[in-house]
Amino acid sequence: MFELLSKISKFVFIFLIYYFLLNFLRIMIADLKEEKTHPKATGFVLVEENGKIYPLFDINTIGRANDADIIIDDPFISSKHALIEKRGSKMVIRDLNSTNGTFVNGKRVKKTIRLKDNDQIVLGKRNFTFLRGERLEAPR
């Protein structure tokens, strides 16, 4: 009696255990999909001279084009001017062959460089400051 019950129930257990896993996989996939459509802020921000704040996500293209992530309408800025992206826990900037160049702390960006807190970024004729988001709330 017990042997028969046990032999039948083992298939039921395997089925239930895998159904449990499948349910969690469904949640996992839904989570990842949501993350794709709503990118998470990295906590870093770009602050323009005039006080405008742009929160930075994992990948941010900056330029005049309508499909850039950060749109800056300025004749000295190329349609796709520069790219700021997350590498590990750090943010890096790369110039996208812009006409007027990208400068970090006065130096022209040739290849990808890592951004540090409080770096001064110049795109065309616009000045930006790269900051950690938490510094914004603290009085400066």
Added chain:
Amino acid sequence: MKPHADIIYKENMAIIALIGIIASLVLSFYNGTFSPIPVYGEMIFIAIMVSGYIFTNLLFPQQDPALILLSSFIVQLSLIMLYRINPYSAERQLIWYGLGVALFFISTLASKAWVEVKIGDFFLFVITALLLLSPLVFGVERWGSKSWIVYKKISFQPSELAKITFSLFLADSLKDRKIKNPLQFFGQILVILLLLAAARDLGGAMIFYFTALAVIFAATSRLDIAAAGMLMACIAGLVGYKQFNHVKVRIKAWLNPWEDVPGKGYQIVQSLFAIAEGGFFGTGLGLGHPDYIPAVTTDFIFSAFFEEFGFLGASALIVVYLLLIYRGIRIALSINNGFLSLAALGITTFFGIQIFTIIGGVIKLIPMTGVTLPFMSYGGSSMVMSFVSIGILNGIKIRASSGESNG
């Protein structure tokens, strides 16, 4: 929480209960006659799980419900196995589970309300060191390591609590993403490792070491420290093999257990026999021979589970552990606060390395070291502290969801 996910979580809770009810009914007939005790136990388990889930969900709508469900699932399987091996230990384990869920709630509340008390990394180091020192002074030797404190009938393993304080210590030291005072920091880690080694808890020392390495690498992204750490681990392994006889015995038993089956290789050989007996679908609940395996309720519970639930059940259990770690890493990535993020990472890494060490040990992937399988092994300290750990993760998740970033 999204209503869709909520339904899935509730469905999963029903599945856990269903597995338990079927298993307890099967076990009721175990001795040939019907005895309702496992069913009563299962009712208590379901009551704790459901009330724990509903209560925490009601109070913290932003919590991660997966944590309590995944851990309850593992506890459910553990209770089934323990009842089948030794009903008394299942009864005790059920009490620990109830206590664990209560502490899960308390530690969620505590880490949610954690207002950056400036206790500092040195203080956390002192707590960790004292916790590890206490069994050396007051402790009792059990199973070859002196890491237990016994007061009347209650025994406690302080190193389980030290895992949490050690994670907090690492997180606090590295919260600015750099090592401020390398000499002091590495000295502190060395002291902790030496204390563990002095208690002859070498498995524990290994877990602490690799967790520290992982957290340092995650915080500083420095490959040179990681490489040096790995090299040090190899050297320490070689020295341990040459110097300590019981390390030598373990490694020899791992390399060739068949050399001395009734002696040194006995444990691992019995574990491998049990696994081989299981096959794909297992022998069926109650039809295996866990009584042949030594330390079956603690270290070798995974082999007993493998025998009766088969390769499919055991690999599913590993996936459940992976899901738990996935949730932990997700929580660590979701918060923009150095301390909390690294604390979540440290706690998750402890789980991950411990699970790898013990499962790898019983399936003879790596040499056997006696550590517990979180939520699965019989033992109060391990169970309760595992719940406290996931409670802290849960609190950090709540803080991340409520959009807190500074601290």
